[in-house]
Amino acid sequence: MSDGDGLTDPQFRSRFPQNLVPQWFALKDSLKASANIDFKIDYLSLGQWSNTDVGQGHAAGGMARIYGTWQAFEHGGLTAKLEHRTAYTSVAPQFFGFDSGAQSITGTAFNDIQLALTNLFWTQRAESGAWTVQVGQIDVTDFVDVYGLVSPYTAFQNLAFNTNPTINAPNQGLGIAGGVRLHQNLYAIASIADANGDPTQPNFDVFKDGETFKSFEIGYMSSQDRIYFDNIHLTVWQSDGADDGSRKDDWGVAGSASWFFDNRWMPFLRAGFSQGKAALYKKTVSAGLGLYTRETDLFGVGLNWSDPGDAFDKDQYTAEIFYRFTVSPNFAITPSVQFIANPALNPDQDGLALFGLRGRVAL
Template identity: 65%
Template sequence: MMKWCLALLISFAGASIAVAQGLSGPSSVVAELEPGDGLTDPQYRSDFPRNVAPGWFAWKDKLGENGFRFSIDYLALGQTTDADLGEGEAASGIARFFGSWQATDLGSLTFKIEDRHSYTDVAPQFLGLDGGALSITGTAFNDNGLLLTNLFWTQRAGDGSWTLQIGQIDVTDFVDVYGLVSPYSGFQNLSFNTSPTIDTPNQGIGIAGGLKLSSNFYAVASLADADADPSNPDFDVFSDGNLFKSIEIGYTSGFDRIYLDNVHLTLWHADGSEDQGREEDYGAAFSAAWFVGNQWMPFFRAGAAKGTAALYDRSVSTGIGYYGRNTDLAGLGLNWAEARGFDGDQFTFEAFYRFSISPGLQITPSVQFISDPLLNPDQDNITLFGLRTRIVF
């Protein structure tokens, strides 16, 4: 399997800066340096915090003109639930420093350093599990501390036909992405982020690339450390041989809209690890999302896995996003899932509304409703309310 995927990677190495968005979904550094969710001519209610620190942003803009772009942001998420079990409340924050340096015409260095910390005994990522639902209710909002989540080199073809990334990568930046995938700006439940049937590893050493196959079709593949620990980066992954591999074939209306209009099939495989107590795992995921009238984004996503490490064995999600005035974003999602070792099905509903006050300030209230929680069969359903904020400097 490893030799097969490596051969495909060599063949499919890359995706132009437009195709590279196939390697740079909505939660990636490339996307987050461009406010507005990829929309043209976004409108906002305010210019905060640029209007209170014009000198800082003018300095940033000047560095950007010389090829070095960066941002510092802070995100906070608070949640409360009526679950019979567990703490009932969770809150955490994420401080991030991220950016890119365009070192050559065709090569760039991307970096991201994070500090993830919890204000409560249970972080939002685990509040659902703590309350009896087999559900990640606050993706990425954990208590993992200081992390190196990106430090990779990107090399592009001069004609825009391929891109190759190598270094400390986050496979969730490009594996099975669509327009509403980001836990920082879209849905909070993992059921509507990267497929919960994919055993995606933590950020670590890897190599990824894609190829522009035609004016509408692309391919993306990756090899990454299946046992990665971004709090203690390990550069011996390829000698250890515990790898995560993926390959994706996709269709888009145009490479400037690759995660807005996108249909794809993803195949993946993760080696087992005795040290981590993980069995071999593999599966497939399908995703279809289309940005209708530059306002509505209906989506349908499904996945299946054979193994023990992914959250669910089978999962189907559907829903819709709506981009309103001032780049506000509303989302509705419904998920059905089943997991090995549990009787019955679990259903998850999430609704959120993101108020985009400015390019540097967003406030997102949300509600999640989980029916027939698999870890607590004595409770019929669990309701969870959340409030997420983000400020960018």
């Protein structure tokens, strides 16, 4: 194992694709310096295969994204993200777990919603950094029950190890969120967002129907600049039911503890409970470890227990192992293996194995 770590002493293997189109990256650097515009274009692809007794046995999909920020003022700026998500196969990876017989989202975010505006919000910060407010088209999973391995684009693929699967988080929509530093090591975050958010058709319907998702989180951090690395928090949330009866009122509590030791080791323990039927699970507990190397590779392993609800006879168990091979800051390949014991939607099969391969290239 190399000495050093991938946070303070990264050692990338290549400059791909910077070395192929240096003029493009020079243009981006110029825009950032002259107009405070910083953006990326990337493409991600995910393929998954399983030994299921039911369903298709394979799924694949991809997404193209353009996203960035315009720092209009010293303490205020605009963030935007436009995505196009598509399935290559009849089943999108996000729904491959269900198709294979498990009550599980095995390919988080890799769906088939096509063109979507997932972010368009203004951020305002205090000069001292004591508070931050965001308002506009927001994604609550960017700040609700977040920890250092939450991203399905760079870390785990199963929702059991992303945003807590007992939280009935809405899709991206109109909302407002704010965070405040209560003390050097204490913070609080609160949000209210459209419970019927639809990034494919952004709208202001929340002012008409009044159906919202609310969250409040209080947490402990080692310092403000490491809030996503060294973090222990408790989150409570509530989601309104739909007037048409398609969704009932739901609420729950989630807790998370993760710490980044030596900028290399990140153990985590996460749990959640929900009261209602809208969330994926009623109860869940996850534990695992992320290990970063000097080459910015990331090895991850996670174990999860979940109670999928009263309609199912058995608890479901999930394990995931992945290795993100980082070629350059803009190119990575991630093979993974998931195993699901007692797949809730196919009780005739004792266990389900899924193999995955994810790639990402950014410009």
